[in-house]
Amino acid sequence: MRKVFVLIAAAAALTTAACNTISGVGRDASAAGDAVTDAAEDAKN
Incomplete structure (x- = not known):
């Protein structure tokens, strides 16, 4: 949990x-x- 807090x-x-x-x-x-849009388009193709 502490690692998550440090990362955030x-x-x-x-x-x-x-x-x-x-x-x-x-x-x-x-x-x-x-x-995100570009990644979704790449994944769709």
Whole structure:
């Protein structure tokens, strides 16, 4: 359980560092959505 907490904290820290503004969060969310869409299209083909 402690390892999971450490991993979540590290991920949150990296996300916070990468997204300094609200528009940065929007761009990151959009990029993540695009990556999921691309992966789904690749899996379908």
